[in-house]
Amino acid sequence: MATQRTSIHGQWSSRLVFILAATGSAVGLGNIWKFPYITGEHGGGAFVLVYLLCIALVGIPIMIAEVMLGRRGRQSPINTMRSLLAEEGAHRGWSLLGWSGMIAGFLILSYYSVIAGWALAYVFRTGSGLFVGATADGVSAIFGEFAGSPERLLGWHTLFMLMTMIVVARGVRSGLEQAVKFLMPALLVILLLLVGYAMASGDFMHGVRFLFQPDFSRLDQGAILVAMGHAFFTLSLGMGSIMVYGSYLPKEASIASSAVIIALADTAVALLAGMAIFPIVFGNGLEAGAGPSLIFQTLPLAFGQMPWGSFIGGLFFVLLVFAAWSSAISLIEPAVSWLVENRGWSRVYASTMTGAVTWALGIASIFSFSGVTLQDIILSLVGGEGEPAAGGLLAMTVFDILDYLTANIMLPLGGLFIALFAGHVMSRESVREELAMRSPLMFRLWFGTVRTVTPVLVVLVFLSAIGVIGGE
Numbered sequence: 001m002a003t004q005r006t007s008i009h010g011q012w013s014s015r016l017v018f019i020l021a022a023t024g025s026a027v028g029l030g031n032i033w034k035f036p037y038i039t040g041e042h043g044g045g046a047f048v049l050v051y052l053l054c055i056a057l058v059g060i061p062i063m064i065a066e067v068m069l070g071r072r073g074r075q076s077p078i079n080t081m082r083s084l085l086a087e088e089g090a091h092r093g094w095s096l097l098g099w100s101g102m103i104a105g106f107l108i109l110s111y112y113s114v115i116a117g118w119a120l121a122y123v124f125r126t127g128s129g130l131f132v133g134a135t136a137d138g139v140s141a142i143f144g145e146f147a148g149s150p151e152r153l154l155g156w157h158t159l160f161m162l163m164t165m166i167v168v169a170r171g172v173r174s175g176l177e178q179a180v181k182f183l184m185p186a187l188l189v190i191l192l193l194l195v196g197y198a199m200a201s202g203d204f205m206h207g208v209r210f211l212f213q214p215d216f217s218r219l220d221q222g223a224i225l226v227a228m229g230h231a232f233f234t235l236s237l238g239m240g241s242i243m244v245y246g247s248y249l250p251k252e253a254s255i256a257s258s259a260v261i262i263a264l265a266d267t268a269v270a271l272l273a274g275m276a277i278f279p280i281v282f283g284n285g286l287e288a289g290a291g292p293s294l295i296f297q298t299l300p301l302a303f304g305q306m307p308w309g310s311f312i313g314g315l316f317f318v319l320l321v322f323a324a325w326s327s328a329i330s331l332i333e334p335a336v337s338w339l340v341e342n343r344g345w346s347r348v349y350a351s352t353m354t355g356a357v358t359w360a361l362g363i364a365s366i367f368s369f370s371g372v373t374l375q376d377i378i379l380s381l382v383g384g385e386g387e388p389a390a391g392g393l394l395a396m397t398v399f400d401i402l403d404y405l406t407a408n409i410m411l412p413l414g415g416l417f418i419a420l421f422a423g424h425v426m427s428r429e430s431v432r433e434e435l436a437m438r439s440p441l442m443f444r445l446w447f448g449t450v451r452t453v454t455p456v457l458v459v460l461v462f463l464s465a466i467g468v469i470g471g472e
C-alpha cells in the first residue's frame, strides 16, 4: 500500500516551524517542574549524568525514528502504523503501538493539566505580590494550603483543559505556532535571569555541585529507570506526539538535524531550571527532595525577595503556562487526529470529547495532593473501612501511579518498539530513503544505534529496575 505524500490535516509551513512546534511539545512542565524535583529526590549529579546519557543514546536515536515513521505514514499514529506495517508486510500486532500511545496521552494529560493549573494559579498569586517578603516556611504553608484544597485545583484544571481544547479544536498549526515563536525565547530569557539571581543570592556553588558532581553511591536501580523514563517524557517520545508532528513535516526537511536541535534546546532548558532552583534550595535551607511541590516552594521565595519580583515572577509563570500549553496540545493530538480520520468527526467535536474524558480522569489526580491514596478511593467506592496500606500500590496516590506507569513504563516500551520497528521491521531502503541523510556515515551510525544500542539499553534498564540484573 502506497503512503500519501501529505497529511489530510495539513503540513507545517517550514522545517523551522516543525522545530518550534516540536520544541514546544518537548519543553514544558517536564523541564521546569519535573526535572528539578526528580533530580532532588534522586540525589543530583549521578542521576543527571544518567539522564544525559539516556538523552544521547536513547532519546535522540528514537526521536529520529519516531519522526521518520510519522513522515512516512502521514497520518495519525494508529493509522500511520497500520499503513507502514502493511507496506512492510509486518504483523498486525504492531498497530498496538499507536493504541498504547493514544492511551498514554490521555493518562499523562489528565495529571499534566492539574499541575499546569498550579502554574496558572501562581501567575496571579505571584503577580499580586502575595510572596513579597515571605519566609521559606510561609511560602511552603501557602502551597500546602493550596494543594490541599481540591475545589481550587479543580477550577484551575478545568480552565487549563478548556485552553487546551480550544487550541486543538482550531488545529494545532494555527494559533500556537505564532505564540511559540516568541514565548519560548522569552522563557529562556527569564530562566537566565533567574540563574543570575541564583548566582548573586543563593548558594550557587552548592547548587551546581549538586547538579553536576556525580555521587554514584546515591544512585539506585529505581533511579536509573526514572532517569530513562524522564528522557522519554521530556522529549515527548514513545507515544506518538512527535510521530504525529512528523506526519506534518514537509518531505524535503532534514529529520536528523532537527531532532538534535530539539533535544539540545530541551536539555538546555532543564539544566538552566536546575541551576536556578538548587542554589535557592540550598541557600534557604530547603529540602531538595521536596517532591512535586519543589518549584512552587523555591521560586516564589526568590520572587518575593528580588526587586520587581512580583512582575518577573508573574511573567515567569505565564511563560511556564505557555510551555505547558504547547506540550498539552501535543499530548492529545494523536487521539484527535485519529478520531477525525477514522470516525469522520470534526476537529471541534473530537477535541471536545477527548478533552472531556481527560478532564474527568484528572479529577482522580486532584485528590492525590490532599494525600488520598488508591486504597482510600477503593474504600470510599465500596463503602468499607480498613487499616491504611503500609506500602505498595494501594498506598500510592493516583498521581504517583499514573506518573510511574506512563513515564517509566509506557513511554519507554513505546520507544523500544519504535526503535525495533525502524531498525528491524522496516526495510533499510525505506528508512534510508525517508531520512535522506546527507552523510552515509551518519546514517550507518544512527541505524546501528537504533537497531542495537538503544533497544539493549532500554531492556537492560527495565531488567535492572525489576531486579533481574545488578540487584544487591
Ligand code: PFF
Binding pocket: 025, 026, 027, 028, 029, 030, 031, 108, 232, 233, 234, 235, 236, 237, 239, 240, 241, 242, 327, 328, 330, 331
Ligand atoms: N515533553 C513534555 C514536557 O517535558 O513537559 C511532556 C510531554 C508532552 C510528554 C508530550 C509526552 C508527550 F507526548
